[in-house]
Amino acid sequence: MSKQIIESHLYNVDLGPRSYDIHIEPGCLSQLGSAMGNIFQSPTRCMIISNITIAPLYLQTVKDSLQQAGWQVSECILPDGERYKTMQSFEQIMDALMQAKLSRNEPVIALGGGVVGDMTGFAASCYRRGIPFIQVPTTVLAQVDSSVGGKTAINHPHGKNMIGAFYQPKLVWIDPLVLNTLEIREVRAGIAEAIKYGLIRDAALFNWMQNNLDSALNLDGHVLSTMIHTSCRHKAEVVMADETEQGMRALLNLGHTFGHAIESMTHYETYLHGEAVAMGTLMAARLSEQLNHAPTGTEDRIRACYQAADLPTSIPSFSADAWLDAMGHDKKNIGSRIRYILLRDIGDAFLAEDVSPDAIRALIASYA
Numbered sequence: 211m212s213k214q215i216i217e218s219h220l221y222n223v224d225l226g227p228r229s230y231d232i233h234i235e236p237g238c239l240s241q242l243g244s245a246m247g248n249i250f251q252s253p254t255r256c257m258i259i260s261n262i263t264i265a266p267l268y269l270q271t272v273k274d275s276l277q278q279a280g281w282q283v284s285e286c287i288l289p290d291g292e293r294y295k296t297m298q299s300f301e302q303i304m305d306a307l308m309q310a311k312l313s314r315n316e317p318v319i320a321l322g323g324g325v326v327g328d329m330t331g332f333a334a335s336c337y338r339r340g341i342p343f344i345q346v347p348t349t350v351l352a353q354v355d356s357s358v359g360g361k362t363a364i365n366h367p368h369g370k371n372m373i374g375a376f377y378q379p380k381l382v383w384i385d386p387l388v389l390n391t392l393e394i395r396e397v398r399a400g401i402a403e404a405i406k407y408g409l410i411r412d413a414a415l416f417n418w419m420q421n422n423l424d425s426a427l428n429l430d431g432h433v434l435s436t437m438i439h440t441s442c443r444h445k446a447e448v449v450m451a452d453e454t455e456q457g458m459r460a461l462l463n464l465g466h467t468f469g470h471a472i473e474s475m476t477h478y479e480t481y482l483h484g485e486a487v488a489m490g491t492l493m494a495a496r497l498s499e500q501l502n503h504a505p506t507g508t509e510d511r512i513r514a515c516y517q518a519a520d521l522p523t524s525i526p527s528f529s530a531d532a533w534l535d536a537m538g539h540d541k542k543n544i545g546s547r548i549r550y551i552l553l554r555d556i557g558d559a560f561l562a563e564d565v566s567p568d569a570i571r572a573l574i575a576s577y578a
């Protein structure tokens with residue numbers, strides 16, 4: 211991907227006093243310092259939180275940009291991986307913040323993928339009852355989804371993202387050029403999240419993604435840029451309509467009830483989040499067909515798209531009891547009911563609260 215061929219985009223997530231901009235521009239990583247001038251009256255101290263993989267690639271660029279703008283920068287570098295999205299890493303961030311003595315108005319900057327972004331946001335929401343934070347997402351998944359909307363969390367042995375808060379960033383600063391160093395498997399998993407917006411609310415986007423998958427996988431600048439800004443627009447619209455997931459925002463969890471169960475039953479070791487969600491989406495599509503909500507062939511259409519993106523489409527085998535137990539810990543549940551996001555068609559998702567355990571047993575049996 212080269213710098214010349216991608217345009218820049220700006221969205222405002224209008225949430226009243228919690229409003230913020232999403233800025234998408236190739237090369238903008240080195241401009242973060244000047245952008246901070248629009249948010250903070252004068253530069254003081256800040257902390258960049260990143261991990262051992264991303265820091266050697268991009269920390270210095272961000273640090274230089276901030277220091278040139280007058281910021282005193284400290285850093286906290288975490289181990290890399292979903293398995294470190296834990297209370298221990300949260301404590302590591304807290305210790306670093308205490309040592310750096312950041313005060314209430316001094317920001318933390320999340321430089322990384324969804325893991326770093328979610329943990330940094332949660333730490334920012336807790337430290338001194340809340341300090342500002344900036345999202346600088348460096349994976350496709352984080353650029354199309356997790357950096358926008360203020361869901362922050364760490365995992366607990368009982369379930370993924372079980373400890374967290376809604377806490378909006380002050381700015382989302384997206385440089386698509388950083389995706390050049392991302393492993394292709396991570397690119398694919400992130401593309402699954404962009405396909406998700408098409409499945410939930412934009413059939414034309416689903417068709418466009420299908421037609422442009424090869425270019426996206428080859429990091430074609432125009433295609434990636436369109437994919438990121440269309441995804442951010444969808445995410446921003448949904449978050450503005452339902453910031454704390456009282457209704458519509460739950461639709462963004464298409465594939466997650468099953469996907470989170472897959473991640474937890476495989477101990478977060480086998481599949482990337484986007485891969486698990488892709489498989490979970492196939493299960494949701496099959497369930498939608500079995501319950502006569504979606505036309506026959508919906509699952510096949512989605513599978514063809516995932517296969518073209520080389521995403522895993524074979525559902526791992528577990529007993530129905532194991533599935534139901536794993537899904538019983540899903541955050542979207544109210545009381546003992548498990549809530550599912552189903553499809554009426556591609557581009558038309560809805561929240562189903564009346565799916566019986568027998569329907570899930572029949573679904574699981576269909577994979578035997």
Ligand code: NAD
Pocket residue numbers: 261263264267290291292295322323324325326328348349350351352355356357358359360361362371388389390391392393396399483484
């Ligand atoms: P990740 O943060 O683990 O990043 C994937 C891998 O890519 C890591 O090894 C990371 O170090 C590396 N990496 C990141 N940027 C890189 C770059 N530019 N070049 C080279 N390597 C790079 O995974 P992810 O897919 O970004 O995020 C998954 C997490 O996001 C999960 O924990 C999930 O729960 C969370 N999530 C949150 C939301 C939300 O709304 N908050 C939405 C979706 C997912």
Ligand code: GLY
Pocket residue numbers: 355356358359361459460462463
């Ligand atoms: N990724 C789901 C949400 O932000 O609501």
